[in-house]
Amino acid sequence: MNNVISLVDGDQATIIDDQWLLFNKADVDDYLLEETKRSLDHVILPLECCLAENNSLPVDNVTAVSISNDTEISLLKPWLDQLSLIVLDFPKFTDGRAYTQAVELRRHYGWQGDIRANGDVLRDQLSHMHRCGFTSFAIREDKDAHQVIKGLAGISILYANSTLEPEPLFRRRLT
Amino acid sequence: MYQYDSYDKELVSQRVEQFADQLQRRLSNELTEEEFLPLRLQNGIYLQKHAYMMRVAIPYGTLSPKQLLTLADIADEFDKGYGHFTTRQNIQFNWVELERVPEILQRLADVEMHAIQTSGNCIRNVTTEAFAGISADEVVDPRPMAEILRQWSTFNPEFLFLPRKFKIAVSSTTQDRAAVRTHDVGVYLHKSPLSSELKAQIMVGGGLGRTPFISKELKADLAWQDILSYLEAVLRVYNRHGRRDNKYKARIKILVNALGIDAFAEEVDKEWQLLKSGPAQLTQVEYDRVAQHFASQSLPAVNTHNFEQQLAANTGFAQWIKTNSHSHKNSDYLAIVISTKQGPTSPPGDMTSTDMRYIAEIANDNDFTEIRVTHEQNLVLPEVAKDKMFALWQQLSAQQLATPTVGLLTDMITCPGGDYCALANAKSIPIASAIQKQFSDLDYLHDIGEISLNISGCMNACAHHHIANIGILGVDKKGEEWYQITVGGQQGKQAKIGKSLGRAVEAAAIPDVIEQLISVYLSHRYEQETFINTVNRLGLKPFKDRVYNNVEVTV
Ligand code: SF4
Numbered sequence: 001m002n003n004v005i006s007l008v009d010g011d012q013a014t015i016i017d018d019q020w021l022l023f024n025k026a027d028v029d030d031y032l033l034e035e036t037k038r039s040l041d042h043v044i045l046p047l048e049c050c051l052a053e054n055n056s057l058p059v060d061n062v063t064a065v066s067i068s069n070d071t072e073i074s075l076l077k078p079w080l081d082q083l084s085l086i087v088l089d090f091p092k093f094t095d096g097r098a099y100t101q102a103v104e105l106r107r108h109y110g111w112q113g114d115i116r117a118n119g120d121v122l123r124d125q126l127s128h129m130h131r132c133g134f135t136s137f138a139i140r141e142d143k144d145a146h147q148v149i150k151g152l153a154g155i156s157i158l159y160a161n162s163t164l165e166p167e168p169l170f171r172r173r174l175t
Numbered sequence: 176m177y178q179y180d181s182y183d184k185e186l187v188s189q190r191v192e193q194f195a196d197q198l199q200r201r202l203s204n205e206l207t208e209e210e211f212l213p214l215r216l217q218n219g220i221y222l223q224k225h226a227y228m229m230r231v232a233i234p235y236g237t238l239s240p241k242q243l244l245t246l247a248d249i250a251d252e253f254d255k256g257y258g259h260f261t262t263r264q265n266i267q268f269n270w271v272e273l274e275r276v277p278e279i280l281q282r283l284a285d286v287e288m289h290a291i292q293t294s295g296n297c298i299r300n301v302t303t304e305a306f307a308g309i310s311a312d313e314v315v316d317p318r319p320m321a322e323i324l325r326q327w328s329t330f331n332p333e334f335l336f337l338p339r340k341f342k343i344a345v346s347s348t349t350q351d352r353a354a355v356r357t358h359d360v361g362v363y364l365h366k367s368p369l370s371s372e373l374k375a376q377i378m379v380g381g382g383l384g385r386t387p388f389i390s391k392e393l394k395a396d397l398a399w400q401d402i403l404s405y406l407e408a409v410l411r412v413y414n415r416h417g418r419r420d421n422k423y424k425a426r427i428k429i430l431v432n433a434l435g436i437d438a439f440a441e442e443v444d445k446e447w448q449l450l451k452s453g454p455a456q457l458t459q460v461e462y463d464r465v466a467q468h469f470a471s472q473s474l475p476a477v478n479t480h481n482f483e484q485q486l487a488a489n490t491g492f493a494q495w496i497k498t499n500s501h502s503h504k505n506s507d508y509l510a511i512v513i514s515t516k517q518g519p520t521s522p523p524g525d526m527t528s529t530d531m532r533y534i535a536e537i538a539n540d541n542d543f544t545e546i547r548v549t550h551e552q553n554l555v556l557p558e559v560a561k562d563k564m565f566a567l568w569q570q571l572s573a574q575q576l577a578t579p580t581v582g583l584l585t586d587m588i589t590c591p592g593g594d595y596c597a598l599a600n601a602k603s604i605p606i607a608s609a610i611q612k613q614f615s616d617l618d619y620l621h622d623i624g625e626i627s628l629n630i631s632g633c634m635n636a637c638a639h640h641h642i643a644n645i646g647i648l649g650v651d652k653k654g655e656e657w658y659q660i661t662v663g664g665q666q667g668k669q670a671k672i673g674k675s676l677g678r679a680v681e682a683a684a685i686p687d688v689i690e691q692l693i694s695v696y697l698s699h700r701y702e703q704e705t706f707i708n709t710v711n712r713l714g715l716k717p718f719k720d721r722v723y724n725n726v727e728v729t730v
Binding site for chain 2: 094095096100103108122125127129132147154155156157158159160161162166168169170171173
């Protein structure tokens, strides 16, 4: 994927083009048919492909999935141990369901892999995503990631607990 | 009142910078209007008919004299010399230039104020009631819990892009004055009779607008320590399952009704089990830290002898005390309501900078530390000693700020309507003005007694017309402004949605329609019976017959 801001390696955010390939359900079959090895290396598989019955794909080897923002996180449970990347979707930046999905993955399932925001991912929401547990951000194509990355800073004070800071401010305050 | 500490100050000051930067990027077209819209809404900025409007948060409707003076300055320098107090105890400025918003935010920040989350599809600022902390019928001061909720909801990253706006109200009195049951979530604080432990009854799914609902009970006896984790669970279920395909069906009330309250409660409980007793569990230390900001000062005893004499000797004063005062838990004191509805030329909720300054100065002279804003769009001086009362009345009267009509027919709640609001079907301010003209006789108003009349310019129901004894709703009939009348609505713990009287009427007919409704009431009421009780006893029919068929009713 291109135009990705990643926090995966340490605290320093970096802008990368990585090797992950994101497909929708229709395209993934074509891609895999062309490949001689039918390998899932670097393939982010839509979750519905993993769940399909009589699966012709080698889903046992899947390491990355993407899900729509109305997918129940519990469906991911059988795969969590083998996954290293989960891509959550923001069809519009105003549709905030993926924030809750990220929180669930981190806090209810204790999942530690890379959670990536994809879709309408913009500067002014980046710090909120980060606080909910996202660790990489596929910035919308037309936006300059070097500008967008500034959005990670956000407002430094948060009263409530979050994925990033599990203790609410009232348990941390000095006064 | 609540004083900012270094965290609050830092947050608000970073917010000013953040918004200034967002605005700059909008002005340079780095941000499109579509991208900017939710950002400005989360800062209370709407585009209205003629200009931008800015809504400033007044937590719990509480202002220091200094803050009120700042609002007066903003009204003069950035608006046309007045502001509009809203039913959610906030203030709106109707003529703001977008470019100058950061300047306004800085002025506000200087006196510990902001516009954070006063709009947008997020958790709006939490409300209580104007008499919090002074009412005799209060189990506990609701403001510490409301402040704890306000902090928790501020920039809570998971809940900034909800399906729709989300409003929370807290009340702790036997008589609910915070319209709790028309909020997305309502909290009734009470004490367990056995242990005297503080508990919260959580109500969910209230809301007016197109599909009005009175909220239902979600949890009867939540321990106060669990309130943050429980509300987190409610919000998470809503964020996950609330509808996003149709903005008129996106409020939590629709979800609650689609699932049924029991299934909804089960979902919430399932989520809550995962959060309960976690780090969000409130501590006594935190509660006490917040509560000390609201602790009542010890009030000196007052000789009330002169006050009693003045009451007996001056009917104007007595009338004003009767309607415009509210009892204080210390009987040497009263809370005084200053009506913004002074007559046909003062739109309900509007106040000029001159009046704001006048009131702030009275507060300063009398060492009043706060001024409150009510849900009914009036102001309150919450702690006035009875021996100062007569002088205060004279001072307020001198500036026409002692209109003795609080709780009466002309104490209307009115939205800005078609004069300002881009969503309006019809104007509301001229309707309020016409009613003021029709009912200008004080003795007549006092004879009619307690009644509520609310006017909304469209189905969004910003003036809560559904829960008024008489509700007036602007509707659009082929481009003309008409009005639908509802009767029998009620606020409070027994909140009820009013029923439609019949076909809509035109603007010019409204004062007369109201007059006829009142005349049916007056000729049929039992002694001491209020308008709403007569309506409840008789039903709508005699009122309908009178208004539409001009039938003299005999019951
Ligand atoms: S009720 Fe309608 S007209 Fe009145 S302020 Fe609300 S949206 Fe505007």
